Amino acid sequence: MLAISLNKAHYTPVGIRENKEVSVNFPTTEMAEQTDYCGLVSGRDQDKSEIFEIFYGQLKKAPMIKSCHLCIECKLHDIYEMLSNDYLLERSWLVMLMIAVLHVAK
DSSP, rough: EEEEEEEEESSSSHHHOOOOHEEEOOOGGGGGHHHHHEEEEHHTTTTTSSOOOEESSSSSTTEETTSSEEEEEEEEEEEEEOOSSSSHHEEEEEEEEEEEEEEEOO
């Protein structure tokens, strides 16, 4: 099981809810500029699928970044709304993922 927190205003939770699958990729330091860009620009506004070379594993709706040393294919388990007096937490989803497959670079 893997838990991630996502801002409610971001586009990522929409895709996770629709596809019920997601990948978690661990980039190298050499990928910092591209990954930073991906975090700053919304998928609502721009298609970011061409930034990295991607591949698919067992899950056909969870693209992974080929140059990452570790990629995790996950299936959606559940999404919980964060309830808090803290402004940042109250705008977040807690996304619970079941790990399906690990891909480790050789």
